[in-house]
Amino acid sequence: xxxxxxxxxxxxxxxxxxxxxxxxxxxxxxxxxxxxxxxxxxxxxxxxxxxxxxxxxxxxxxxxxxxxxxxxxxxxxxxxxxxxxxxxxxxxxxxxxxxxxxxxxxxxxxxxxxxxxxxxxxxxxxxxxxxxxxxxxxxxxxxxxxxxxxxxxxxxxxxxxxxxxxxxxxxxxxxxxxxxxxxxxxxxxxxxxxxxxxxxxxxxxxxxxxxxxxxxxxxxxxxxxxxxxxxxxxxxxxxxxxxxxxxxxxxxxxxxxxxxxxxxxxxxxxxxxxxxxxxxxxxxxxxxxxxxxxxxxxxxxxxxxxxxxxxxxxxxxxxxxxxxxxxxxxxxxxxxxxxxxxxxxxxxxxxxxxxxxxxxxxxxxxxxxxxxxxxxxxxxxxxxxxxxxxxxxxxxxxxxxxxxxxxxxxxxxxxxxxxxxxxxxxxxxxxxxxxxxxxxxxxxxxxxxxxxxxxxxxxxxxxxxxxxxxx
RNA sequence: GCUCCCUUCGUCUAGUGGUUAGGACGUCGGCCUCUCACGCCGGUAACAGGGGUUCGAAUCCCCUAGGGAGCGCCA
Numbered sequence: 001x002x003x004x005x006x007x008x009x010x011x012x013x014x015x016x017x018x019x020x021x022x023x024x025x026x027x028x029x030x031x032x033x034x035x036x037x038x039x040x041x042x043x044x045x046x047x048x049x050x051x052x053x054x055x056x057x058x059x060x061x062x063x064x065x066x067x068x069x070x071x072x073x074x075x076x077x078x079x080x081x082x083x084x085x086x087x088x089x090x091x092x093x094x095x096x097x098x099x100x101x102x103x104x105x106x107x108x109x110x111x112x113x114x115x116x117x118x119x120x121x122x123x124x125x126x127x128x129x130x131x132x133x134x135x136x137x138x139x140x141x142x143x144x145x146x147x148x149x150x151x152x153x154x155x156x157x158x159x160x161x162x163x164x165x166x167x168x169x170x171x172x173x174x175x176x177x178x179x180x181x182x183x184x185x186x187x188x189x190x191x192x193x194x195x196x197x198x199x200x201x202x203x204x205x206x207x208x209x210x211x212x213x214x215x216x217x218x219x220x221x222x223x224x225x226x227x228x229x230x231x232x233x234x235x236x237x238x239x240x241x242x243x244x245x246x247x248x249x250x251x252x253x254x255x256x257x258x259x260x261x262x263x264x265x266x267x268x269x270x271x272x273x274x275x276x277x278x279x280x281x282x283x284x285x286x287x288x289x290x291x292x293x294x295x296x297x298x299x300x301x302x303x304x305x306x307x308x309x310x311x312x313x314x315x316x317x318x319x320x321x322x323x324x325x326x327x328x329x330x331x332x333x334x335x336x337x338x339x340x341x342x343x344x345x346x347x348x349x350x351x352x353x354x355x356x357x358x359x360x361x362x363x364x365x366x367x368x369x370x371x372x373x374x375x376x377x378x379x380x381x382x383x384x385x386x387x388x389x390x391x392x393x394x395x396x397x398x399x400x401x402x403x404x405x406x407x408x409x410x411x412x413x414x415x416x417x418x419x420x421x422x423x424x425x426x427x428x429x430x431x432x433x434x435x436x437x438x439x440x441x442x443x444x445x446x447x448x449x450x451x452x453x454x455x456x457x458x459x460x461x462x463x464x465x466x467x468x469x470x471x
Numbered sequence: 472g473c474u475c476c477c478u479u480c481g482u483c484u485a486g487u488g489g490u491u492a493g494g495a496c497g498u499c500g501g502c503c504u505c506u507c508a509c510g511c512c513g514g515u516a517a518c519a520g521g522g523g524u525u526c527g528a529a530u531c532c533c534c535u536a537g538g539g540a541g542c543g544c545c546a
Binding site for chain 2 (some may be wrong): 008009010012042043044045047048104105109112113114115116117118119120138153155158160161164165166168169171172173174176178179182183198199200201202203204205206214224226227229231233234235261264265266267268270271272273290291292293294295296297299300301302303304306310345346347349358373377410412414420421423424425426428429430433435436437438439440441442443
């Protein structure tokens, strides 16, 4: 039997990190076992499902690299099939028509709540005849006694007494099928062998198993993965800020960093922290997933992202950096090769957005000096070193505008003036970058280029002169 | 309220009867150093509480507390 898993989101919003992790687990489990991963869009809620959401989900999955082998299948394309199954259940007496009005349902619910009971349908129409021509819903005839046990791959055996389960609606008054029916039919029809989903579905599982049994089908194996909580310990939602995977892309995160972070939320392999997708396909075991919910924490994601920026292929990082430079109105064609910039800056940025920001000086003059840096380094004492540096750098041929030569120039000026490297390099850095932080001074000069370096030194000298004049 | 689930450093986790309770992120300190990072070294910090079982419990059982999910003609 080949393993088949599915990710079955309802298109009522973007792909959030919780869903992405569920999809990742489904994907990894299938890949690990040489099986197939199916994508199914559960759009039976006509009111809330949107095409934009479908696109957002597809975009998120594709960005993360979670390729599916089949689908996307849309449940709205399969209403005929669901209705045939419901009719079959009706014929066999395993389902029945119910015309209880909303008011009656509300009333018994209130009474049950008042009596400290779990609200549920009381089976009023179980043995009544309801005219098929009149408005009605179809309910599943759930077994009244015995128990159904969910044998979960993560949680172990969870028994549910049938008397806790009521007769759920399979078909609405408008004729559309409901979630619990469509899932069961689809999973069976699509040959899904392993259902991996959020643990907010555990309570649905015994109901679905009962429907499956009524249809004479073997249930799949189930694995309910724990939820992801926000920093405040409640279920992750929009009010926790960025939860859409696409927003992480836009904030400059690498997909491999998000994947790595997400997989370690609830799963581990000894002390290993860094995993490539290939590592995961080889090592992932659903039974190693934790039972407890975990909290989404950006610090570790930042660390992983920094790691992947630093250790990833500079050419690829540079390619991903380009759009971020574009957001700053920078055209990389007018300056150093972005690959060189990435190599110089990769250790300094947690995100691609940050990488673009701290690298802008390579492509254009900065607006203002960082006040603290200017105050500390662009003082009258810096005038002489800067003048000497300007002269020496001016004499350096363009062919010699290389790290080694640039480093020698700065070193020589420091020696001649009997100053520490810092007393020379820092004013120069602030003059050229506008801030007190940048790659090594030689690399910094190389990236900025001779023309801009000389221009910016002049600007710094003017700044110092003005400051001197002001007293 | 009822049903189900969960509980190890601040966070993510290792741990399946005998460990100085390990790692990672964060944080703090140091080294490196022309700056900022990176890197390296070191410190800080946890078994929710209470009862059992056992020679011995983070590990097994029970209770309590806390947290989560579900109880829709949503999925």
